[in-house]
Amino acid sequence: MLLKFAINDFLDDREFKNVTPNTLSNYKNILGQFHDFCVENEVVNVEDVTLNVVKKFILFYQKKGNNATSTNSKLQRIRAFFNFMIETEVIQKNPASKISKAKEDIRIEVFSDYHIKQMLNYYRRIKQREKVFWAYRDHTIIVILLGTGIRLSELTSLKWADIDFVNQTLSVFGKNRKLESIPLAEKVIKELSAYKIYCEQQFGTDKVKSFVFTDRDNQGLTANAIKCMFKRLSKIMNFKDVRLSAHTFRHTFCQKCIHAGMSTFAIQRLMRHSSIVVTEKYAAMWGNDLKEQNEKFNPLNTLNL
Incomplete structure (x- = not known):
């Protein structure tokens, strides 16, 4: 199945499940980035996305300045997408399931x-x-x-x-x-x-x-x-x-x-x-x-x- 169509199906499903507009927008942005990255690397079908492709995507945006929080947000959205692909029987395994979350700094900023x-x-x-x-x-x-x-x-x-x-x-x-x-x-x-x-x-x-x-x-x-x-x-x-x-x-x-x-x-x-x-x-x-x-x-x- 084409990755582009699969992402559209997933977004329709999130909208049907009435996620918040902010959450839906976040899904669109991250999965849009993921789609563009895959196409640039000549991966156009969902079935062809591997663990290595997801890792390269995460690393690409880390080098562009993504911190641990942004990295984990991307990983969470991509995992959700591939879990949906498993539910709809497009694929059998989630290629992002074995990628560990990035360690986040525990410092939380507050105003004095x-x-x-x-x-x-x-x-x-x-x-x-x-x-x-x-x-x-x-x-x-x-x-x-x-x-x-x-x-x-x-x-x-x-x-x-x-x-x-x-x-x-x-x-x-x-x-x-x-x-x-x-x-x-x-x-x-x-x-x-x-x-x-x-x-x-x-x-x-x-x-x-x-x-x-x-x-x-x-x-x-x-x-x-x-x-x-x-x-x-x-x-x-x-x-x-x-x-x-x-x-x-x-x-x-x-x-x-x-x-x-x-x-x-x-x-x-x-x-x-x-x-x-x-x-x-x-x-x-x-x-x-x-x-x-x-x-x-x-x-x-x-x-x-």
Whole structure:
């Protein structure tokens, strides 16, 4: 079977299974790269793809700068594709099944208080100038990301109807298309309330009914638009020690909760991790418990030195 047609069948199957638009786009990009690589190496049929071909593809993009996370993402998507080929009885074995995942760095970047203050102060300064709308919107985006830990996809799909100002909760569709409700802190509610009033003054009360974060024409922002926003801000801030992205705010939210002494179970609920194992990984990295236990029970405590 031609690789091109096989990939199209697979993508149709993913769409039929209602994967998220981001996931579908990711499949298209990676499998498109894989198809082009195979054709360049004169491999056009699914049955002719070998373990060596997949390895060469992975190595090719590693040399182009793919880190361990990107490498593992490619490997995961390719494995899923060939598993589908096995299910549809096109092939019998998955050529990518024996390729080991790349070891990923365990360092997770977070913002310091200095980083956060610099970003917020920048938007506060330009709020008094001609770019008031963009400055206020982007300032609010940072506050919401930092105060809730929601994902980029959840931020872009956020609508005013999802916010319960009375009960101070936010409804979001998580990674698994599961509707979940999370509590909002008092400061977050105040920020959103003030921003809503500002939007009503800008666009009219009757028009502020859909997306919370929009462009100047009141059209909802895309994930790419927010990525571009952070790219521009990154050049202005010029932080050398941290990547400026929506996910870094999510990590920062998690770290701040751990440092404040919040329970692992509560953090899991707020972050909406599918498994508490993920939360425990962060707790082990940023938790203060080990330091406190060492201070309390260290053998030197009983010695006069």
